[in-house]
Structure formats: C-alpha cells, structure tokens
Amino acid sequence: MKDFFRVVDIGEVLALRPGFGRLGTETVALSGAFGRVLAKDAVSAGDVPPFSRTTVDGWAVAAASTFGAGETNPSLLKIAGEVGMAEIPAFALARGEAARIPTGGCLPKGADAAVMLEHAEAVDGDFIEVYRSVAPGTHVIMKGDDVAAGEAAVPAGTRLRPQELAVLAAVGAARVEVFRKPVAGIVSTGDEIVPADRTPGPGQIRDMNASALSGQVAAAGGLPRSFGIVPDDGDALHAVMRDALASCDTVLVSGGSSVGARDFTVETILRFPGAEILVHGVAISPGKPTILAKIDGKAVWGLPGHVVSAMVVFEVMVRPFIESLAGLSRPRPRPPVSARLAMNAPSVSGRTDFVRVRLAAGQGGGLDALPLFGKSGEIRTMTAADGLVRIERDDEGLAAGTLVDVFLME
Amino acid sequence: MKDFFRVVDIGEVLALRPGFGRLGTETVALSGAFGRVLAKDAVSAGDVPPFSRTTVDGWAVAAASTFGAGETNPSLLKIAGEVGMAEIPAFALARGEAARIPTGGCLPKGADAAVMLEHAEAVDGDFIEVYRSVAPGTHVIMKGDDVAAGEAAVPAGTRLRPQELAVLAAVGAARVEVFRKPVAGIVSTGDEIVPADRTPGPGQIRDMNASALSGQVAAAGGLPRSFGIVPDDGDALHAVMRDALASCDTVLVSGGSSVGARDFTVETILRFPGAEILVHGVAISPGKPTILAKIDGKAVWGLPGHVVSAMVVFEVMVRPFIESLAGLSRPRPRPPVSARLAMNAPSVSGRTDFVRVRLAAGQGGGLDALPLFGKSGEIRTMTAADGLVRIERDDEGLAAGTLVDVFLME
Known part of the structure; x- marks a missing residue:
C-alpha cells in the first residue's frame, strides 16, 4: 500500500471521538474513587446538612x-x-x-x-x-443549603476531586458507580529497539516510547499495559496486536518512523477483518505521520517513532480519546498558563505546530516562555520543558514578546 | 490549657518543613515509577543515543x-x-x-x-x-546528544513525569530508587460525626473531612490511611493518635472547630512525651485555628472542622510538608492561571485570605474569576470552584477587574 497522506486537521481527528463510545461501569468504595469518573448522577436522598x-x-x-x-x-x-x-x-x-x-x-x-x-x-x-x-x-x-433532597450532588461524567468525594460522603454514597478505567495496550516496534533492562548491541537503542506513553496513559486516568517490543515483521506485529486488542480498550503502536515502517503498520492493521483506517497523517508538527484506525470498534493508534512526536500526539489527540472512553463529559478546565515568548518561534504555515517551552520568571513579574528547539528524537527537550505552545496552522510563527498560552505537561 | 492563639504567618509555618526531614527510599520497577520522586541522580553509564x-x-x-x-x-x-x-x-x-x-x-x-x-x-x-x-x-x-556518559540524566528530588520515565529507560534504569510515599493518617473527631455509610441520627452529620483529605493526600503523592471517627473523648483520641503515629509518617486530625474542641486536641497532643506545639493559629482565612505539633519527629496537624477550611489549610500548608517529606526538591512550577476578577473580593487586613473562584470565559477572550462566597462549612462552594485566589495580608480586598492568579484545585 503506497497511498499518499490524506493529511487532516486536529479538529477533524478529535471529532471522531463519539464513534468509539464509552466504557462500562463498576462500583468502587468511595475511599478508592479519587480521580475516577462518576457514571451516574449522585442524587441525595436527604438534605445536606440534614438540619440547620x-x-x-x-x-x-x-x-x-x-x-x-x-x-x-x-x-x-x-x-x-x-x-x-x-x-x-x-x-x-x-x-x-x-x-x-x-x-x-x-x-x-x-x-x-x-x-x-x-x-x-x-x-x-x-x-x-x-x-x-x-x-x-x-x-x-440551613438544612439543605449544601445539597437539597433529590438534587444531583455530583453529575455523571465528573472526574472526582477531593471536594466531590466530600459531597459524596455527605450524601451517603459510600460506594459509587464509576466508569471503568480505559486499558491501553502499548506496543513498540523496530528491529533496532531493545528494552530498558538490556544493553543495546551495535546499532541498537533502548525503547523510550513505551515508558513515556505508559506514564501518559496513567496521567490520563487509564491503565497502561505493555506488550513489549515487536521486530519489523508483519506476522509478529499482527499476533501482538491481536493479543492487545483482546485484552485492551485501545492500542498504541509506536515506532515505524520511516515510510516503509508506516506502510507496514497500515498493512498489518488492514489484515484485521473490518479494520478501517480513519486517519493517515495529521497537519501537525511534530506528529504528522499519525495513524488512527478502528478495529472491532476500538481505536488503534499508529504513533510516530520519535519519542517527542509520540508524546505530543498523545497529549493533543490520544488523551482526549482516552478521556472520552473514560466517560469524562464534564472536563474541568485545564486552563493554559500565560507567558511571554522569550524568542521568536518560527513555524510553517499549513500545519499546527507545538513548540516545547520552559517557563522562567520574567522581568516584569510574569512568566517567560523559552522555546526549546531540538529534534523530535531528542527526549532532552521534553525533560527540560514545562509545557507546549500551540502555533495555529495559519500562523507563520510567533514573534518574541508575544503573550502565549502554555499547556503544561505535568 | 487556655492559651491565646499566637497567630503566625503562612511563611513561618512553611519554614518549619526542614525540621521533619525526609523519608527513606525503596526500589521500584520503572513501569511503576510514574509520579514518584527520584532519590538518587540517575547517572548514565553510556551515551544516549549510543551512536550517531x-x-x-x-x-x-x-x-x-x-x-x-x-x-x-x-x-x-x-x-x-x-x-x-x-x-x-x-x-x-x-x-x-x-x-x-x-x-x-x-x-x-x-x-x-x-x-x-x-x-x-x-x-x-x-x-x-x-x-x-x-x-x-x-x-x-549525534552520539551523546541526549545524555552524555557520566551525566545525571535526571537529578534526585525530581517527580517523574512521562518524559523522565523515557530518559530513565534510555539510560537503562529499569529499576529506580525513589522516596517512600508518605503515609498520612486521617482522624476525624466529633460526637456528632458519623461515617458516610451510616444514616445520621438526630443532630448528627456525615463525615466529609476524611474523604476530602484522603483525596488531597493522594493528589499530593501520599498514601491516605483512615483511622475513622473519634468521639470528643481525650482517652479515645489519644489511643487513636498513638495507633496512627505508630504506622504513619504524618497525622491529620480534623474537627474540633469550637474553642473547647481545639483545646482538647492540644491537650491530647501534649499527653505524648516530648510533644511540641509548633503552631497554634495561622493568620489565614479560612483556616485560622490550625495546629502543627511535633511528636516523635512527625508532623501532627490539627485542622479546622469546617471542610472548606480544612481543605484550604491542606492545600496551602499540609501539602508542602508532605512534598518535603516525599523528597521533592525540584518541584516543577505549578504556575497559577491568570484571570480577571469578576466582582469585588473583600478581605480583612492582617491575614491572608483565600477566596474560592470559578473560571469562565471572559469577554475579552481571557478568563474571568468569579468569587464564590459562602460559609466554610459549605462544601458546595468547593465543588463549584476551580481554584483559589490569594489576597495578601496587607490588602483590604481586590477590586472587580483586577488581574489575579488562580491556583487550580485539581
């Protein structure tokens, strides 16, 4: 298969979320419900407080x-x-x-x-x-000032913060129904990749993507499950993807930055009956060679091999899909931090650019955002970074001194 | 004991952190190290990448x-x-x-x-x-561009984000030494308090504080451990505190908003040999009647009974102590979000006020911060809130339209 990229915008990708539904539910003790997403409105049987x-x-x-x-x-x-x-x-x-x-x-x-x-x-x-x-x-x-009898104290779709746990305790919800945590299978590909606990042989390097993506899945409220490293072999990848699809809610395949390897991931996906390639190329940088497929109703991602690209694509696209699967319908704002760009950040028109920045105290009392330029294979730029600045596709860059929104990578 | 409050500033309280040291370490698999605090510099034996x-x-x-x-x-x-x-x-x-x-x-x-x-x-x-x-x-x-041989790839005291996990994988740190998670014992006091799974009798209410504080401990990277509800009885509180001190790194006693109950907490603390009351009253609102004591080298907090007050005190003071215990020496900035105050927020000079605010899209494209006034016993104001605005002790309030820093409560 040698098709050209049909490059789409981030927005078009995100619009595909409803096609993957949301997960089932489970009942957990309130003491273990921190960070979970409530599946049903928590309606109070009585007034809180029960008396004035x-x-x-x-x-x-x-x-x-x-x-x-x-x-x-x-x-x-x-x-x-x-x-x-x-x-x-x-x-x-x-x-x-x-x-x-x-x-x-x-x-x-x-x-x-x-x-x-x-x-x-x-x-x-x-x-x-x-x-x-x-x-x-x-x-x-006064009686009922906090929650009136019959009122939804916490609506379904809310991620439970400490204060929501407090309200649930107040209305007697000692056990709560929450959405299952999405299980994300993580597969690294590449003949040259070895696991972290092995010393790389000649021409080999250790796998960084599995560790980065596992952390990102956990941060997004999911459960990462590792499926190890697969060599560049169609049958081997097919077998591992079949295992991953059998036990996971979504699968992330990373690696294959070369054109050949990308084709190879696409070919392997298409061997699954009914598989659809929904996205093959996104107008972002880094992260253009991103694949989104649907197999058995599950989202299968082909992420770039370069670790920085894979992480940016996760943050910008995979994370919203995982949150949607997890039933999050009332996301709290994660508002960006405002900072002044400390130097020019060039960009190419026609794609959305994500620039890594480090925050530092600015001269005027605010924050400065220092762009960290570097190759998308260099993890160094990510460990030094506090967040990402988004440059819209019609902009040709941002001038030093511009007030920008920094999306923290925590 | 009927001493007057010797009310101190937040800064004086925070300065006491080094007196409580930091916890010991343990070795965990890299795959389970997300969010942990690295205990030793991760020095790379070789270059990353190992070849150009x-x-x-x-x-x-x-x-x-x-x-x-x-x-x-x-x-x-x-x-x-x-x-x-x-x-x-x-x-x-x-x-x-x-x-x-x-x-x-x-x-x-x-x-x-x-x-x-x-x-x-x-x-x-x-x-x-x-x-x-x-x-x-x-x-x-080029060889060594990411990490040079002998370089500290991740310094001790860093909380491990996905990108730090990636670097650790790259340098072959498949197992890492991290600080133990601080175990925080949580005790609620009050004759009128019943657990979430009980229907309150006449004049009783369900315990909200234990649930809120457990969530906050987890969010701060600690392990909450519940010691249930203790009636207003010195011997009962003493016995539970002894248990909690035996198995926890720090203890949070909440409840006792009345003057009598506060004295009672202080008296019980002083029954432990060598116990010191370090703080008894802080110049903040809400949260003035906060107690910090040292027993057996451990921080024991007496938190206000009102749930909002207890949560604010946790966020502003207890959390930094837990992070210090957890070895966090290189905290990533959690920079506040900038927003325009949507109405006047009055304050009393001589204390630091924390106002709960909800964020909303402002007219000019930025964010508006809408103050949520309400009583410190009302959890409703906390569930509606996105964050806190701090009004310094010498300010007598902030006028509508002021650009303020909002500290998110996530």
Missing part, C-alpha cells in the same frame, strides 16, 4: 431579635435553654430569646442565625446582652 | 559535500554503500560520497548529516544528485 446548624460557638437567635444592637445599645435576650452536641433541641426560641449552642449544634425552632460568643455577655443566669446585630443566615448553615 | 543516527530516511553524507547544492545545480555524490537497520556500517564515507540509510540508522564514519530521500535522486546505481544543501547535524542525532 451553627458554624460558631455562641448563641442561637432569631436574627430580628438583634436588629439595631451595638456596643452602646446591646439587645437584652432571655436565655431559653442550651443545645447540646448531637441533639435536637426540644424547645423553640421566641423573639427576644437566645440559646447557648456549640459549633455544629442544631438550631432550635425559631432561630435563623447565631451570635458569636465574643459578641455577647451574660448578664446573669437568665439574660445575655448582644453587642452586634446579625442578619438571618449569619453563622448558620 | 539519522532521523529521516535518506542518505548519510558529510554535510560539506552538499554545500552550494540547489535545484539547478545539484551535488553529484557517489554511492558508497547502504546502512541496514540495527547494524554498524563497516565502511566510512569520503567527501563526495553518500550512503543509503533508514530512519534511526547508524551514521557511517565521515558522515555528519543526512539528506532526505525526497531531496535526492538516483542517477544510476552508482551516483545520486542532491538538490538541497544540509548543514552539519541536519537530520541526525
């Missing part, structure tokens, strides 16, 4: 009883009782009354605010003077 | 043989041989010669550049015409 409570030590009051109070003209309130911790007060407050209450205590009926201990003084065992007026709602959280 | 190699399919040349070549006056070069994949060429190139070479092939002696296949044409079996001149180094990576 104070947030300070002090006195429960009807706010109106304190209106106009100040240092020189305190309100005189009758002590109607005391609320203990973890108890529902049996009494109600009338206007002009107050009840001693601890932080987190349940407001008596009739109370809608609390006065801090230090803003009141006991006159005797029966009365207090309040030196500051409070508005309704001051120093209290 | 091409990055394109084409012709190995001495660059000087192509100087002056162009479409109209090609250089005529003699074919000296062909380099196979994964082999060291036995021949050398003289000036005026070229050798066919695949991507990743080993340069013959005498070659210092490569001409892409499409920029040359075979005249016959013995000669090619080269239509473009190349400079020394073009389309090749």
Whole structure:
C-alpha cells in the first residue's frame, strides 16, 4: 500500500471521538474513587446538612431579635435553654430569646442565625446582652443549603476531586458507580529497539516510547499495559496486536518512523477483518505521520517513532480519546498558563505546530516562555520543558514578546 | 490549657518543613515509577543515543559535500554503500560520497548529516544528485546528544513525569530508587460525626473531612490511611493518635472547630512525651485555628472542622510538608492561571485570605474569576470552584477587574 497522506486537521481527528463510545461501569468504595469518573448522577436522598446548624460557638437567635444592637445599645435576650452536641433541641426560641449552642449544634425552632460568643455577655443566669446585630443566615448553615433532597450532588461524567468525594460522603454514597478505567495496550516496534533492562548491541537503542506513553496513559486516568517490543515483521506485529486488542480498550503502536515502517503498520492493521483506517497523517508538527484506525470498534493508534512526536500526539489527540472512553463529559478546565515568548518561534504555515517551552520568571513579574528547539528524537527537550505552545496552522510563527498560552505537561 | 492563639504567618509555618526531614527510599520497577520522586541522580553509564543516527530516511553524507547544492545545480555524490537497520556500517564515507540509510540508522564514519530521500535522486546505481544543501547535524542525532556518559540524566528530588520515565529507560534504569510515599493518617473527631455509610441520627452529620483529605493526600503523592471517627473523648483520641503515629509518617486530625474542641486536641497532643506545639493559629482565612505539633519527629496537624477550611489549610500548608517529606526538591512550577476578577473580593487586613473562584470565559477572550462566597462549612462552594485566589495580608480586598492568579484545585 503506497497511498499518499490524506493529511487532516486536529479538529477533524478529535471529532471522531463519539464513534468509539464509552466504557462500562463498576462500583468502587468511595475511599478508592479519587480521580475516577462518576457514571451516574449522585442524587441525595436527604438534605445536606440534614438540619440547620451553627458554624460558631455562641448563641442561637432569631436574627430580628438583634436588629439595631451595638456596643452602646446591646439587645437584652432571655436565655431559653442550651443545645447540646448531637441533639435536637426540644424547645423553640421566641423573639427576644437566645440559646447557648456549640459549633455544629442544631438550631432550635425559631432561630435563623447565631451570635458569636465574643459578641455577647451574660448578664446573669437568665439574660445575655448582644453587642452586634446579625442578619438571618449569619453563622448558620440551613438544612439543605449544601445539597437539597433529590438534587444531583455530583453529575455523571465528573472526574472526582477531593471536594466531590466530600459531597459524596455527605450524601451517603459510600460506594459509587464509576466508569471503568480505559486499558491501553502499548506496543513498540523496530528491529533496532531493545528494552530498558538490556544493553543495546551495535546499532541498537533502548525503547523510550513505551515508558513515556505508559506514564501518559496513567496521567490520563487509564491503565497502561505493555506488550513489549515487536521486530519489523508483519506476522509478529499482527499476533501482538491481536493479543492487545483482546485484552485492551485501545492500542498504541509506536515506532515505524520511516515510510516503509508506516506502510507496514497500515498493512498489518488492514489484515484485521473490518479494520478501517480513519486517519493517515495529521497537519501537525511534530506528529504528522499519525495513524488512527478502528478495529472491532476500538481505536488503534499508529504513533510516530520519535519519542517527542509520540508524546505530543498523545497529549493533543490520544488523551482526549482516552478521556472520552473514560466517560469524562464534564472536563474541568485545564486552563493554559500565560507567558511571554522569550524568542521568536518560527513555524510553517499549513500545519499546527507545538513548540516545547520552559517557563522562567520574567522581568516584569510574569512568566517567560523559552522555546526549546531540538529534534523530535531528542527526549532532552521534553525533560527540560514545562509545557507546549500551540502555533495555529495559519500562523507563520510567533514573534518574541508575544503573550502565549502554555499547556503544561505535568 | 487556655492559651491565646499566637497567630503566625503562612511563611513561618512553611519554614518549619526542614525540621521533619525526609523519608527513606525503596526500589521500584520503572513501569511503576510514574509520579514518584527520584532519590538518587540517575547517572548514565553510556551515551544516549549510543551512536550517531539519522532521523529521516535518506542518505548519510558529510554535510560539506552538499554545500552550494540547489535545484539547478545539484551535488553529484557517489554511492558508497547502504546502512541496514540495527547494524554498524563497516565502511566510512569520503567527501563526495553518500550512503543509503533508514530512519534511526547508524551514521557511517565521515558522515555528519543526512539528506532526505525526497531531496535526492538516483542517477544510476552508482551516483545520486542532491538538490538541497544540509548543514552539519541536519537530520541526525549525534552520539551523546541526549545524555552524555557520566551525566545525571535526571537529578534526585525530581517527580517523574512521562518524559523522565523515557530518559530513565534510555539510560537503562529499569529499576529506580525513589522516596517512600508518605503515609498520612486521617482522624476525624466529633460526637456528632458519623461515617458516610451510616444514616445520621438526630443532630448528627456525615463525615466529609476524611474523604476530602484522603483525596488531597493522594493528589499530593501520599498514601491516605483512615483511622475513622473519634468521639470528643481525650482517652479515645489519644489511643487513636498513638495507633496512627505508630504506622504513619504524618497525622491529620480534623474537627474540633469550637474553642473547647481545639483545646482538647492540644491537650491530647501534649499527653505524648516530648510533644511540641509548633503552631497554634495561622493568620489565614479560612483556616485560622490550625495546629502543627511535633511528636516523635512527625508532623501532627490539627485542622479546622469546617471542610472548606480544612481543605484550604491542606492545600496551602499540609501539602508542602508532605512534598518535603516525599523528597521533592525540584518541584516543577505549578504556575497559577491568570484571570480577571469578576466582582469585588473583600478581605480583612492582617491575614491572608483565600477566596474560592470559578473560571469562565471572559469577554475579552481571557478568563474571568468569579468569587464564590459562602460559609466554610459549605462544601458546595468547593465543588463549584476551580481554584483559589490569594489576597495578601496587607490588602483590604481586590477590586472587580483586577488581574489575579488562580491556583487550580485539581
């Protein structure tokens, strides 16, 4: 097969995501749910908090009883009782009354605010003077303020951060249904490639791509599974891809930077019945020789052999596909960091360029982005980099001093 | 014990980190090292790459043989041989010669550049015409360009990102020595608190803090270990803290927002022989009633009971302590995101305020930061938030329209 690249834009590639669906679900304990994607709205059976409570030590009051109070003209309130911790007060407050209450205590009926201990003084065992007026709602959280009964406390498709775990605990979701983690099979190809634990022989080098891609899969919330190194042999690659497809949700084949090797990956993909090549060449740099195929409904990627190119393609295209598979429908913004380009970054019109940059404190107090030029086989430029700057396909480069968005590679 | 707060600044708290040392190390497989902190410089035994190699399919040349070549006056070069994949060429190139070479092939002696296949044409079996001149180094990576023999490929104290894993693979570090993950014991206190899997009785609420803090510990690279909920009872808290100290590297006790409960935490800490209270009150909001103690050389934190306060204190102070314990000495910048404040954010002079904000697309193309005001017991403000804006202690608030730094809570 010797077809020319039908080079497409990044946007066209990303638009193919829905064609791969999303994974099934599993139920996990809340304590192990950090970073997972919620599969069903977490609807609260009851109100959170389940009763109106104070947030300070002090006195429960009807706010109106304190209106106009100040240092020189305190309100005189009758002590109607005391609320203990973890108890529902049996009494109600009338206007002009107050009840001693601890932080987190349940407001008596009739109370809608609390006065801090230090803003009141006991006159005797029966009365207090309040030196500051409070508005309704001051120093209290009313029943249902956090989550109302029947409300979706956390919507499906949300990646669970610590605060979402807290809300799930509050609504009693001790076990939660989440999407399965996408399993990504990782295959390196090349006669000259040896694993990290082997000393390269003459003309051989160690495999960097499998390690880089495994880390990126993990960072994207997936589970990397290594299928080792396959020599440039169609039958061998076919056998490994068949294994990988049987046990993984998506497969990443890297290597084959030469035209021959690329053809070889495409030929091997097309040996699978029903396989479709959806993308063969993307208008980006680095990363042009990217392949996306569909086999048995699964995304199979042919990534460039140069490690920097493979990493950029992962970040820009593979990661969004993995997140889509993982059910992430409400991605939190990962907003870029703003920095000033420290030198000119040339680019070629007609493709989207991704320039590696290192961030440093700028002169004006902001950040400078220092472009790291280097070959796409050199991992050095990636370890020195903090992030990527995107140069759009119609731009012919960016001038020094331009304010750019830096997408962090963490 | 009824001492007044000796309120200190965040900076004074952070300066105490070195007093807690760093953890021991363990050796893990490279495939499981993502996100870990390297304990020893990874020094390369050999050069990476171990030989000079091409990055394109084409012709190995001495660059000087192509100087002056162009479409109209090609250089005529003699074919000296062909380099196979994964082999060291036995021949050398003289000036005026070229050798066919695949991507990743080993340069013959005498070659210092490569001409892409499409920029040359075979005249016959013995000669090619080269239509473009190349400079020394073009389309090749020279031996040791990525990492020179004896060089520290990744320095100790670095958190391993995908690209660092790639370099470690390249230098043959199939197993790496990393710092142990800090184990953080998490204890919730309060008579009114029940676990997430229980229906709260009258006046009771479910524990949110343990879930939030567990997620934050995991996000910081630590291992959370839950010690459940302890009632407001000195002996019970003492026993649980003793257990936690025996098996954890640091302990987080949350709850006890009332003055009485805080005293109670302090009293319990002081029952441990040699215990020191290092901090009792920090000039921040939310989070003022924070306690830091040292027991058996370990950091024991008393965090506010309100979940938002506990989370902010973790992010601002506990996390840096955990990272220090974890050996992180070269933190990558986690630069804030720049956004325009969408409304006034008032603040009180004399303390550092942390305002929760939600990010939204602004009118001018940038981001707007919308302050989320709410009580520190309301987790709702945290789930709606994308990050925190810090208002310095001498500021009395920030006006709408101010460009602010937003620290993401991911």
